[in-house]
Amino acid sequence: MTKSWPPGGPMPLPDYNELIASTKDHSWLSHNPYTDRNDPQQLSIAVRGEGCYIFDHEGKKYLDATGSSHCSAVGHGRQEIADAVSKQIHALEFSGSGLVPFINAPSAKLSQKLADLCPGSLNRVFYTLSGSEAVEAALKIARQYHAQTGNPKKYKVLYRNYAHHGYTWGAMSVSGDPAIRSKIFEPTVPMGVMVPEANPFRCLHCSKTCNLGCARSIEETIKYEDPDSIAAIIVEPISKMAVVPPPEYWEMVVSLCK
Numbered sequence: 189m190t191k192s193w194p195p196g197g198p199m200p201l202p203d204y205n206e207l208i209a210s211t212k213d214h215s216w217l218s219h220n221p222y223t224d225r226n227d228p229q230q231l232s233i234a235v236r237g238e239g240c241y242i243f244d245h246e247g248k249k250y251l252d253a254t255g256s257s258h259c260s261a262v263g264h265g266r267q268e269i270a271d272a273v274s275k276q277i278h279a280l281e282f283s284g285s286g287l288v289p290f291i292n293a294p295s296a297k298l299s300q301k302l303a304d305l306c307p308g309s310l311n312r313v314f315y316t317l318s319g320s321e322a323v324e325a326a327l328k329i330a331r332q333y334h335a336q337t338g339n340p341k342k343y344k345v346l347y348r349n350y351a352h353h354g355y356t357w358g359a360m361s362v363s364g365d366p367a368i369r370s371k372i373f374e375p376t377v378p379m380g381v382m383v384p385e386a387n388p389f390r391c392l393h394c395s396k397t398c399n400l401g402c403a404r405s406i407e408e409t410i411k412y413e414d415p416d417s418i419a420a421i422i423v424e425p426i427s428k429m430a431v432v433p434p435p436e437y438w439e440m441v442v443s444l445c446k
């Protein structure tokens with residue numbers, strides 16, 4: 189049965205206006221090119237989620253087709269997740285690992301499970317709180333790996349045009365998405381080197397049939413930049429607009445990394 193929300197019907201208008209006014213006064217809303225955050229008409233108050241739907245302050249139902257930017261991929265309002273989170277927070281909400289090297293059972297068990305699910309030698313897990321932070325960690329791990337294996341000059345990171353890797357400074361510096369990489373944030377971290385995206389819908393390399401020109405141009409860039417300066421390439425297997433390159437593309441990119 190569909191629950192009514194907010195209880196007693198839609199949120200009264202004065203509350204809405206107050207919240208909008210206080211949001212405008214006290215919240216720094218994320219910059220986003222798709223909506224005007226200064227226009228109160230474009231702000232909705234999300235109050236409840238159920239499966240793939242979000243309900244706003246007026247009870248209006250939205251199909252959350254992006255899984256709230258991939259963060260709610262298993263759906264909203266999942267009772268078992270709320271129960272598990274609540275149980276853990278009641279037991280212990282946080283433990284720093286600085287002075288005493290604490291580990292905890294849920295994360296150790298999850299690491300084991302993820303290692304079992306992941307292919308090949310992907311068998312270690314580093315937990316972060318967001319995708320951007322995960323990218324920051326990956327960039328640092330790449331640098332650390334090269335520094336500790338005798339290649340401290342390997343610092344450049346290849347990224348693709350239009351790629352979206354996050355809003356933090358390092359992640360933004362290896363993102364080609366104009367929606368997040370604004371000129372006002374330049375200079376970015378000096379490590380990113382852009383290579384072409386692999387997009388069959390607007391390919392600059394082939395006319396009708398794919399000739400893997402985009403992958404070959406990565407090789408050209410590596411030669412131009414000096415292979416001894418390249419630390420990593422960062423790529424989305426399925427990029428933001430659901431673009432999936434052909435399998436041969438990945439074979440070529442992987443062979444370039446070896």
Ligand SMILES: Cc1ncc(COP(=O)(O)O)c(C=O)c1O
Binds near residue numbers: 354
């Ligand atoms: C491929 C990719 N990497 C990183 C991020 C950044 O994740 P977050 O917004 O959780 O920081 C996103 C966000 O959409 C993403 O799509």
